[in-house]
Amino acid sequence: MTTKGQPQRQYLKDYTAPAFQIDSVQLYFNLHETATRVKSKIQFKKSAQQPLVLNGENLKLISIAINDKKLDSSVYTLTDETLTIAQTPDQFELQIEVEINPEANKSCEGLYLSQGIFCTQCEAESFRKITYFMDRPDVMTKYTVEIEADEKKYPVLMSNGDCIDKKSLGGGRHYTKWIDPFKKPAYLFALVAGDLGVVQDHFVTKSGKKVDLFVYASHGKQDRCHFAMESLKKSMKWDEERFGLEYDLNQYMIVSIDDFNMGAMENKGLNVFNSRLVLADEKTATDNDFHSIESVVGHEYFHNWTGNRVTCRNWFELSLKEGLTVFRDQEFSADMNSAAVQRITDVDRLRARQFSEDAGPNSHPVRPESCLAVDNFYTATIYEKGAEVIRMMQTIVGRDGFRKGMDEYFKRHDGQAVTIEDFAAAISEPNGQDFTQFKRWYSQPGTPIVTVQENFSNDGTYTVTLTQSNADLDNQKKNQPFYIPLKFGLITNEGQEIEKGLWILKDPTQTWTFKNLKAKPTLSLNREFSAPIKLKWSMPHSEMLNLIKFDTDAFNKREACQKMLLDECLRLITALDAGQNVTVKTEIIEALGHLLKDNSLDPEFKSLILSLPMDLVLAQEVAVLNPVSLAQSKKMIVKEFVNKYKTDLIAAYQAHHAKNTRGDRALKNLVLGLLCSAQTTEGHDLAEKQYFSAANMTDSIYALIAIGHFDSSAQQKANADFYNKWKSDSVVFNKWLNVQASSQHEKTFERVQHSMTVQGFDSNTPNNIYNLHGVFGNNFLRFHTVEHNTYQWYCQELLRVDAVNPQVAARMAQAFNFTQKLPANLKQAAQTEISKLLNNPQLSKNARELLEKCL
Ligand SMILES: [Zn+2]
Numbered sequence: 001m002t003t004k005g006q007p008q009r010q011y012l013k014d015y016t017a018p019a020f021q022i023d024s025v026q027l028y029f030n031l032h033e034t035a036t037r038v039k040s041k042i043q044f045k046k047s048a049q050q051p052l053v054l055n056g057e058n059l060k061l062i063s064i065a066i067n068d069k070k071l072d073s074s075v076y077t078l079t080d081e082t083l084t085i086a087q088t089p090d091q092f093e094l095q096i097e098v099e100i101n102p103e104a105n106k107s108c109e110g111l112y113l114s115q116g117i118f119c120t121q122c123e124a125e126s127f128r129k130i131t132y133f134m135d136r137p138d139v140m141t142k143y144t145v146e147i148e149a150d151e152k153k154y155p156v157l158m159s160n161g162d163c164i165d166k167k168s169l170g171g172g173r174h175y176t177k178w179i180d181p182f183k184k185p186a187y188l189f190a191l192v193a194g195d196l197g198v199v200q201d202h203f204v205t206k207s208g209k210k211v212d213l214f215v216y217a218s219h220g221k222q223d224r225c226h227f228a229m230e231s232l233k234k235s236m237k238w239d240e241e242r243f244g245l246e247y248d249l250n251q252y253m254i255v256s257i258d259d260f261n262m263g264a265m266e267n268k269g270l271n272v273f274n275s276r277l278v279l280a281d282e283k284t285a286t287d288n289d290f291h292s293i294e295s296v297v298g299h300e301y302f303h304n305w306t307g308n309r310v311t312c313r314n315w316f317e318l319s320l321k322e323g324l325t326v327f328r329d330q331e332f333s334a335d336m337n338s339a340a341v342q343r344i345t346d347v348d349r350l351r352a353r354q355f356s357e358d359a360g361p362n363s364h365p366v367r368p369e370s371c372l373a374v375d376n377f378y379t380a381t382i383y384e385k386g387a388e389v390i391r392m393m394q395t396i397v398g399r400d401g402f403r404k405g406m407d408e409y410f411k412r413h414d415g416q417a418v419t420i421e422d423f424a425a426a427i428s429e430p431n432g433q434d435f436t437q438f439k440r441w442y443s444q445p446g447t448p449i450v451t452v453q454e455n456f457s458n459d460g461t462y463t464v465t466l467t468q469s470n471a472d473l474d475n476q477k478k479n480q481p482f483y484i485p486l487k488f489g490l491i492t493n494e495g496q497e498i499e500k501g502l503w504i505l506k507d508p509t510q511t512w513t514f515k516n517l518k519a520k521p522t523l524s525l526n527r528e529f530s531a532p533i534k535l536k537w538s539m540p541h542s543e544m545l546n547l548i549k550f551d552t553d554a555f556n557k558r559e560a561c562q563k564m565l566l567d568e569c570l571r572l573i574t575a576l577d578a579g580q581n582v583t584v585k586t587e588i589i590e591a592l593g594h595l596l597k598d599n600s601l602d603p604e605f606k607s608l609i610l611s612l613p614m615d616l617v618l619a620q621e622v623a624v625l626n627p628v629s630l631a632q633s634k635k636m637i638v639k640e641f642v643n644k645y646k647t648d649l650i651a652a653y654q655a656h657h658a659k660n661t662r663g664d665r666a667l668k669n670l671v672l673g674l675l676c677s678a679q680t681t682e683g684h685d686l687a688e689k690q691y692f693s694a695a696n697m698t699d700s701i702y703a704l705i706a707i708g709h710f711d712s713s714a715q716q717k718a719n720a721d722f723y724n725k726w727k728s729d730s731v732v733f734n735k736w737l738n739v740q741a742s743s744q745h746e747k748t749f750e751r752v753q754h755s756m757t758v759q760g761f762d763s764n765t766p767n768n769i770y771n772l773h774g775v776f777g778n779n780f781l782r783f784h785t786v787e788h789n790t791y792q793w794y795c796q797e798l799l800r801v802d803a804v805n806p807q808v809a810a811r812m813a814q815a816f817n818f819t820q821k822l823p824a825n826l827k828q829a830a831q832t833e834i835s836k837l838l839n840n841p842q843l844s845k846n847a848r849e850l851l852e853k854c855l
Contacts, residue, residue: 059132121272260275285697302328366385576628583636592610777815
């Protein structure tokens with residue numbers, strides 16, 4: 001045994017093909033809580049004269065043999081991370097037996113126990129915590145899995161593929177055997193064993209094959225699995241219709257697990273889901289939860305082709321499967337719901353999470369060049385920006401052209417582990433496109449900035465000059481011009497659309513000219529957010545109003561309003577930071593009032609157009625991030641709006657409360673939040689009434705959030721009521737934690753600390769940490785303060801979590817992404833605590849890689 005040295009940085013450029021192929025693998029699991037035995041038989045074929053190096057961590061090696069001949073310990077070398085056999089035949093069977101302790105494993109990686117259920121999570125590199133293996137995505141092979149376990153405690157035993165045998169072994173033990181006929185990498189392996197309830201259904205594919213569908217959850221929770229089942233059937237149908245892709249096995253299983261680091265995992269035929277993304281009914285799930293479930297069930301299902309049948313050559317290519325599959329789930333959601341609302345919420349998410357990532361210390365390209373911890377690749381850049389890059393491809397080659405490219409991709413690469421280059425070639429070549437410049441979106445980091453200059457001359461000539469540049473960050477200085485597809489429209493002052501189309505900006509500066517116009521038109525640029533860029537543009541207020549009123553592109557209609565509000569917030573923040581007296585511009589408030597009263601707008605869209613810019617978006621635009629000014633600027637706008645339009649707001653609340661569709665609830669709850677944020681007694685009373693008469697979780701949770709703006713006995717009563725009602729429900733209890741941690745109330749930090757002591761809170765459960773610590777770390781106003789040693793507390797917690805679950809700790813570390821922008825006193829306080837963490841040799845490479853960049 002040797003000990004671990006300093007974590008090693010890995011590089012994309014160092015990729016080499018595997019020296020061995022694996023023809024097939026047989027696994028035998030003898031499940032016991034504290035001592036599970038895993039026997040493997042692996043058929044190897046050598047393709048280069050090199051030693052065999054297998055990955056393995058936290059394993060107790062029991063025996064090792066080649067072709068039934070036990071190996072002497074002198075012929076192999078064991079370290080904490082590898083098993084190396086110097087000399088091997090060209091073709092052989094390796095037989096290994098190891099012992100692992102699932103109960104002691106709190107990292108939620110490898111094989112572990114969650115509430116008495118054995119389950120696995122192997123992506124990215126955790127199959128090596130189950131047995132010794134070539135744990136890399138480009139080693140694909142066929143798996144046979146046998147499972148033996150206690151018959152009473154674990155009546156359901158599952159793995160990937162199809163179940164071909166099931167029997168009792170006597171002595172209270174039983175057994176199942178599974179064969180997955182499709183080659184897959186180790187990260188897609190899965191095993192689940194437990195006493196589970198199930199909802200069963202089936203789907204007939206377009207070629208007439210019947211597929212049995214199962215959604216498993218703890219007993220008593222089956223009734224909350226029906227929506228996930230419906231979502232699965234919709235996904236299967238959609239993928240056949242849109243991409244011609246059919247499901248390939250005879251059964252498909254989804255299992256809901258309480259302790260899970262990620263959202264869900266696409267293991268072949270056996271998806272494991274975080275319970276919050278499966279369990280839902282009106283009483284326990286909000287409208288947004290239902291939407292997320294539909295989208296994530298779709299996402300994991302779509303991976304069956306984009307990820308499983310064709311996978312990534314190595315983890316630097318992660319966006320090959322994730323960017324593409326996020327794009328597919330976004331398209332699915334747009335087809336199932338309002339396409340405009342879907343696009344707006346997808347872009348909001350991109351801007352909040354990815355743009356801020358790209359503007360901070362963790363900025364990286366969609367295909368990164370290096371990393372310390374592969375787990376840190378699961379970023380908004382790889383997922384969300386990756387999806388935008390795919391969307392741009394579709395915009396460039398057209399929807400039919402994109403389908404043609406996808407068909408070509410599967411024709412060329414089914415059953416292979418490939419690269420982003422391979423994907424780009426499959427899309428571009430059948431469409432006669434050259435993606436050489438376009439592919440810079442994969443290799444260059446940063447959000448491009450496009451500056452807009454317009455000119456209108458008396459002879460009716462209108463010109464638009466667009467100039468692209470990069471943010472002033474070190475990693476973006478060498479960027480070459482991007483290939484930027486921009487959808488646009490020209491609108492007259494009377495609201496008539498006189499031009500629309502697509503511009504490709506590929507040079508540093510380009511100009512477009514229109515002749516014989518009667519007056520300067522209003523430009524609607526980057527419609528549908530066709531490119532993930534930032535526009536720098538001093539658009540006159542009158543033109544913003546013109547777009548808000550007349551733009552036929554719903555995305556840009558709302559965008560104009562967001563830009564108006566963003567500009568106003570920034571003006572207020574600048575004045576507040578300088579200690580000046582400042583008031584909100586009347587025309588802004590009037591524009592909001594106009595929208596509020598416009599009954600032609602869809603209510604859900606209206607709730608989006610009336611929402612204020614998110615903190616994470618504002619934070620990117622300010623030079624110094626003063627959380628107090630940030631919060632104050634928004635509060636001023638809300639107060640003015642509510643003062644001037646209180647009667648209309650209350651009337652809107654009442655009208656939509658009575659109608660009670662999903663869209664009505666979205667608008668009503670936005671209005672309720674505004675009325676409460678402005679501290680009106682009407683708001684308080686409506687929130688109280690809504691909370692205590694709520695018939696669904698959407699109304700219940702938004703009323704609880706809204707009343708949280710007050711320090712009243714009704715607030716305390718509602719908060720205690722919600723807690724008592726849901727403290728034993730793992731999924732809903734997290735919502736209560738989220739409400740405590742996200743509040744702008746001055747007692748928030750106190751409440752966060754108190755929440756850790758209540759019954760129901762488990763300091764090792766990822767969902768509890770995400771909803772309490774994670775949410776608090778994003779609460780700018782209450783987290784970034786020197787008054788209560790919040791940083792010190794947070795970093796101690798981070799270290800505690802890191803010792804058992806480095807992935808969760810790494811996510812906590814992201815709270816410090818904006819450290820460089822904080823005012824001097826906050827920055828110093830944060831960096832003092834970060835330095836303490838970095839000086840601790842026990843800190844994992846996951847958290848270290850992120851925190852190092854915050855100094
Ligand atoms: Zn995915």
